[in-house]
Amino acid sequence: MIENLSDRVSPEREAAEEASRSACAAGFAGGSDTTVSTVHSFFLAMCLYPEVQKKAQTELDMVLGGRLPEFNDKESLPYITAMVKESLRWQQVAPLGVPHMATEADEYNGYYIPKGTIVIGNAWTILHDPEVYSHPFEYKPDRFLTKEGKLNTRVPDPGSLAAFGFGRRVCLGRFLTENSMFILFAHILAVYDIRPGLSRNGREVIIKPEMTSGMLSYPEPFKCRITPRSKQAEYLVQNSTLLLMD
Numbered sequence: 001m002i003e004n005l006s007d008r009v010s011p012e013r014e015a016a017e018e019a020s021r022s023a024c025a026a027g028f029a030g031g032s033d034t035t036v037s038t039v040h041s042f043f044l045a046m047c048l049y050p051e052v053q054k055k056a057q058t059e060l061d062m063v064l065g066g067r068l069p070e071f072n073d074k075e076s077l078p079y080i081t082a083m084v085k086e087s088l089r090w091q092q093v094a095p096l097g098v099p100h101m102a103t104e105a106d107e108y109n110g111y112y113i114p115k116g117t118i119v120i121g122n123a124w125t126i127l128h129d130p131e132v133y134s135h136p137f138e139y140k141p142d143r144f145l146t147k148e149g150k151l152n153t154r155v156p157d158p159g160s161l162a163a164f165g166f167g168r169r170v171c172l173g174r175f176l177t178e179n180s181m182f183i184l185f186a187h188i189l190a191v192y193d194i195r196p197g198l199s200r201n202g203r204e205v206i207i208k209p210e211m212t213s214g215m216l217s218y219p220e221p222f223k224c225r226i227t228p229r230s231k232q233a234e235y236l237v238q239n240s241t242l243l244l245m246d
């Protein structure tokens with residue numbers, strides 16, 4: 001953005017540079033910890049729900065037939081898309097979103113909200129409403145699919161509902177996040193198995209899912225093992241850069 005600005009020194013150019021710097025900083029601040037926490041939650045879910053992992057890998061193997069995934073595969077990988085939705089819902093990274101202020105007096109369900117009131121949207125409760133998402137504390141991507149395995153548009157999408165905040169200041173990284181999670185989850189599960197870590201006696205540790213509390217919430221550290229699924233998977237990982245350049 002800055003490279004595209006004119007070389008001539010002027011107050012307009014300075015303002016445009018300031019705006020470009022601020023836009024980059026806002027993207028970095030808004031997008032880094034949120035993405036990291038959601039990816040950690042995904043690894044946690046893979047350790048706790050091996051049957052979900054297996055199902056995703058079956059879909060990937062059927063569609064990819066031994067190659068790495070691409071964005072063009074999205075239509076054919078509804079289970080991975082459902083995992084993105086479930087990962088944004090299950091252990092929500094911003095449980096109370098970001099506080100907003102009413103710019104005008106308002107009324108909601110008979111409650112008068114004076115101008116200037118700080119309003120906090122309880123995204124956590126919305127995304128764990130058992131009437132909308134049955135067994136809300138379980139990681140169940142299937143809830144977003146029809147019996148035929150297609151995406152079920154009748155189930156509210158956590159991304160539009162609450163995971164990215166509300167109203168005019170809603171997260172501007174939403175679509176970038178949903179796409180990057182899709183390609184990340186698909187790549188990881190195409191080539192790796194994720195399992196709980198091992199204790200000293202060689203047994204898998206029992207992981208108790210726990211989240212930190214705060215404005216942003218992260219999974220507490222847990223031990224996990226990440227291993228290539230096969231020799232072919234190892235080959236794909238080691239040569240992925242070369243394969244991409246082909």
Ligand code: HEM
Binds near residue numbers: 172
């Ligand atoms: C898992 C990923 C993410 C989650 C859960 C998330 C969630 C949120 C939430 C809850 C808000 C507050 C919205 C509100 O005020 O109601 C927000 C704002 C924002 N997010 Fe994200 N975000 C994510 C990723 C990203 C990424 C990747 C970027 C940038 C590339 C980004 C940039 C921003 C910015 C700039 C704002 C402030 C928008 C404004 O105040 O106008 N976010 N995000």
